[in-house]
Amino acid sequence: MEAMVTPSRTPFSPFLSSQLKPIPKPTLHLHSPIPSPPPKDADATATTFTLQQTKEIHAHIIRTQFRPTNILPAQSSPQAQLNFLITSYIKNNTPSAALNLYAHMRETAASPDNFTVPSVLKACAQLSSLRQGMEIHGFVIKAGFHWDVFVHNSLMQMYSDCGSLGFATKLFDEMPDRDVVSWSTMIRSYAWCKLFDEAIELVREMLLSGIRPSEVAIINMLNLFADVGEFTKGRPVHTYLIKNSARESPSVNATTALIDMYVKCGSISAARRVFDRMEEKSTASWAAMIAGFIRGRDMGTAMELLIEMRHNHVFPNEITMLSLVIECGSIGNLELGKWLHAYILRNGFKMSVALGTALVDMYCKCRDLWSAREMFDLMDGKDIAVWTAMIAGYAHTNCIKEAFDLFTQMKDANIKPNEITMVNLLSLCSEAGALDRGRWIHACIDKQGIEMDVVLTTSLVDMYAKCGDINAAYAVFTQTTDRDVCMWNAMINGLAMNGYGEETISLFMEMEKVGVRPNNVTFIGVLRACSHSGLVEEGKQFFSCMEHDYELVPKVEHYGCMVDLLGRAGHLDEAHEMIRRMPNEPNVIIWGALLAACKVHKNPKLGELAAKELLKLEPHNSGYNILLSNIYAIDRRWSKVAEVRKSMKDTGIKKMPGMTAIEVNGVVHEFVMGDASHPQSKKIQAMLSEMQEKLKRAGHVADTSGVYLNIDEEEKETLLNYHSEKLAMAFGLISTPPRTPIRIVKNLRVCDDCHAATKLLSHIYGRVIIVRDRNRFHRFCEGSCSCQDYW
DNA sequence: CTAGGGTTAG
Numbered sequence: 001m002e003a004m005v006t007p008s009r010t011p012f013s014p015f016l017s018s019q020l021k022p023i024p025k026p027t028l029h030l031h032s033p034i035p036s037p038p039p040k041d042a043d044a045t046a047t048t049f050t051l052q053q054t055k056e057i058h059a060h061i062i063r064t065q066f067r068p069t070n071i072l073p074a075q076s077s078p079q080a081q082l083n084f085l086i087t088s089y090i091k092n093n094t095p096s097a098a099l100n101l102y103a104h105m106r107e108t109a110a111s112p113d114n115f116t117v118p119s120v121l122k123a124c125a126q127l128s129s130l131r132q133g134m135e136i137h138g139f140v141i142k143a144g145f146h147w148d149v150f151v152h153n154s155l156m157q158m159y160s161d162c163g164s165l166g167f168a169t170k171l172f173d174e175m176p177d178r179d180v181v182s183w184s185t186m187i188r189s190y191a192w193c194k195l196f197d198e199a200i201e202l203v204r205e206m207l208l209s210g211i212r213p214s215e216v217a218i219i220n221m222l223n224l225f226a227d228v229g230e231f232t233k234g235r236p237v238h239t240y241l242i243k244n245s246a247r248e249s250p251s252v253n254a255t256t257a258l259i260d261m262y263v264k265c266g267s268i269s270a271a272r273r274v275f276d277r278m279e280e281k282s283t284a285s286w287a288a289m290i291a292g293f294i295r296g297r298d299m300g301t302a303m304e305l306l307i308e309m310r311h312n313h314v315f316p317n318e319i320t321m322l323s324l325v326i327e328c329g330s331i332g333n334l335e336l337g338k339w340l341h342a343y344i345l346r347n348g349f350k351m352s353v354a355l356g357t358a359l360v361d362m363y364c365k366c367r368d369l370w371s372a373r374e375m376f377d378l379m380d381g382k383d384i385a386v387w388t389a390m391i392a393g394y395a396h397t398n399c400i401k402e403a404f405d406l407f408t409q410m411k412d413a414n415i416k417p418n419e420i421t422m423v424n425l426l427s428l429c430s431e432a433g434a435l436d437r438g439r440w441i442h443a444c445i446d447k448q449g450i451e452m453d454v455v456l457t458t459s460l461v462d463m464y465a466k467c468g469d470i471n472a473a474y475a476v477f478t479q480t481t482d483r484d485v486c487m488w489n490a491m492i493n494g495l496a497m498n499g500y501g502e503e504t505i506s507l508f509m510e511m512e513k514v515g516v517r518p519n520n521v522t523f524i525g526v527l528r529a530c531s532h533s534g535l536v537e538e539g540k541q542f543f544s545c546m547e548h549d550y551e552l553v554p555k556v557e558h559y560g561c562m563v564d565l566l567g568r569a570g571h572l573d574e575a576h577e578m579i580r581r582m583p584n585e586p587n588v589i590i591w592g593a594l595l596a597a598c599k600v601h602k603n604p605k606l607g608e609l610a611a612k613e614l615l616k617l618e619p620h621n622s623g624y625n626i627l628l629s630n631i632y633a634i635d636r637r638w639s640k641v642a643e644v645r646k647s648m649k650d651t652g653i654k655k656m657p658g659m660t661a662i663e664v665n666g667v668v669h670e671f672v673m674g675d676a677s678h679p680q681s682k683k684i685q686a687m688l689s690e691m692q693e694k695l696k697r698a699g700h701v702a703d704t705s706g707v708y709l710n711i712d713e714e715e716k717e718t719l720l721n722y723h724s725e726k727l728a729m730a731f732g733l734i735s736t737p738p739r740t741p742i743r744i745v746k747n748l749r750v751c752d753d754c755h756a757a758t759k760l761l762s763h764i765y766g767r768v769i770i771v772r773d774r775n776r777f778h779r780f781c782e783g784s785c786s787c788q789d790y791w
Numbered sequence: 792c793t794a795g796g797g798t799t800a801g
Contacts, residue, residue, distance in 0.1 A: 284792040287793050323793050326794090354795040357795040386795080392796060419797075421796080422797090423796095427798075453798095486799045486800095490798070491799090589801080
């Protein structure tokens with residue numbers, strides 16, 4: 001099903017074609033009956049009925065065996081009556097009822113007609129049921145319907161809504177006469193799949209083919225350019241609007257969409273000009289403009305407009321407040337968020353569940369978990385979205401316990417988790433390396449029958465990969481065929497960080513083969529794989545082909561990967577040369593990569609240069625100060641070391657604490673250096689002493705070169721023994737059964753001494769020890785380590 | 792027209 005997300009417009013995957021052959025041609029089938037065109041003015045369809053009323057009419061129709069009723073026009077055929085019911089069910093958001101009726105029609109004499117088809121296709125779209133949609137497509141072919149624009153457009157819309165851009169495109173390409181709706185549908189489909197360039201190309205083609213865009217089409221286009229976020233691309237539509245407004249001025253809605261487009265493209269001034277010229281402004285126009293000022297962090301003007309709006313007798317509604325709160329959360333302005341919250345309460349807005357959720361989410365994004373929780377606890381009728389928003393808040397701040405506690409409470413409250421809830425919990429497990437928890441979530445997903453969409457599958461792949469179970473990650477990855485670029489990236493990066501260099505490259509090849517276009521993130525994974533596996537030449541090739549063959553401009557991150565790749569391999573001068581040649585301004589990632597390489601390959605001269613550049617960029621960053629002092633320590637220039645340390649102390653810079661986490665029986669335990677806060681601290685200390693003893697006997701000499709303090713060797717050794725990774729390992733050894741693997745996660749790089757010690761410990765205790773540090777895995781087994789570079 | 796919670800990389 002790869003073609004469902006195939007980016008290119010033209011090819012129609014042979015796999016898919018074979019399922020739907022023959023593709024219908026708009027020819028007239030003289031021998032099959034041509035169904036009558038849809039009734040033009042059925043009174044009943046103009047009226048909207050509630051779901052309850054619809055059900056009653058349904059029951060009545062069945063009871064009276066399609067006899068004319070006083071609700072429907074007297075001459076209504078059974079067909080028309082059923083069509084009416086289908087439409088009414090769809091209007092009431094019960095697409096499955098509509099599809100059941102359709103199935104009923106197929107079994108009875110009342111065969112579906114040209115009027116039925118668009119309605120039931122809409123139901124399929126609402127349910128994202130590609131299978132049923134294809135079935136209807138097949139029926140349309142078999143029944144020999146007249147292929148008018150309406151049927152074509154409905155089918156395209158269904159395929160596009162079910163995520164099958166490939167089928168939609170195929171139909172579009174085969175249409176003899178495309179109307180403005182056909183074009184709009186395609187443009188919208190491409191925009192949804194984030195294929196903006198293709199969408200823009202379609203806009204161009206549409207205008208060239210002489211189609212005059214309708215208002216809906218114009219609004220669609222403006223929304224498209226708002227998503228693209230590029231000022232220059234949206235400009236032509238504005239020009240078009242101005243040109244045409246000589247005859248008829250654009251509607252308030254179109255102008256509002258224009259303001260929204262300018263705001264999202266970051267041009268507040270252009271938005272303001274349009275806004276000021278508007279004679280009549282709707283609530284939405286004001287909201288779009290105010291959201292723009294919030295986005296531009298101009299709170300003063302935003303507040304002024306909010307007040308001015310009321311002076312103009314336009315009043316904000318719930319949706320206005322909703323979008324303001326969301327915008328505020330995305331810029332993380334807590335002060336404004338609190339003000340908006342107060343404003344909402346003061347002005348008696350109805351606190352809907354949606355608005356409450358937006359507030360909870362806003363507080364979470366502003367990292368005020370306490371206020372978020374307060375709001376959350378106050379809310380009545382909490383639905384799955386609020387629970388998920390709150391869990392997401394805990395997940396993003398790495399509050400494992402709180403997140404899982406809340407998850408339990410949610411289940412106790414009989415709220416069924418959905419895929420979004422699970423994605424949040426999984427990302428938490430990824431971060432903490434909590435494999436057992438992650439597996440448990442996976443089991444929950446299966447048990448609860450939660451739909452595995454692309455995002456959830458990607459999260460699962462990511463979780464297994466980041467927890468070091470690469471086989472499980474691959475198993476999930478191969479179970480699905482509907483993979484988007486994110487999922488490929490997750491798998492590629494997973495292989496890369498687990499040290500599978502060659503495999504990463506072959507997966508990349510496969511991705512290319514099935515026609516998924518790699519993006520910037522993909523290349524970060526591929527380059528990192530080359531870096532970790534010492535594939536210098538391959539890395540250089542990928543780096544040059546990403547620009548030449550894939551038209552992707554390497555970003556600073558890619559240069560960072562290259563500096564890391566060359567640096568790790570010891571090509572320090574080449575790495576330095578790369579930095580000098582790069583078009584972008586080198587940032588901390590670049591110099592940091594060079595500095596780390598200089599430390600490993602003991603090149604204090606270049607290292608000092610890198611460290612000084614780093615400190616120019618971020619004088620207060622503790623990590624770089626420490627690295628600089630480390631560089632001096634290599635040359636044993638202790639006075640310089642002391643100087644840096646002192647300046648750090650003076651400016652109040654503290655070292656980011658090294659932390660190591662280990663999951664035992666689904667509970668994540670965290671340790672910092674010299675940690676004695678764990679309930680089992682005594683036992684851990686005893687274990688540490690035993691480990692130290694055994695290490696000594698095995699001939700381990702403490703590598704104190706990682707301790708860059710001018711203290712005596714014995715003290716250095718003691719310090720090393722209390723590194724957080726050793727504490728976590730000791731705890732792992734005493735609390736898990738013999739021979740089971742030990743997995744730990746460290747937030748910084750593992751130091752040289754801990755690395756050497758872990759190798760021996762894996763042999764001494766007969767354990768596989770898997771350490772995940774800042775960006776990759778070290779797998780220790782019987783006294784050796786999987787990583788191939790400098791260790 | 793604006794419409795609550797989500798994935799990869801950093």
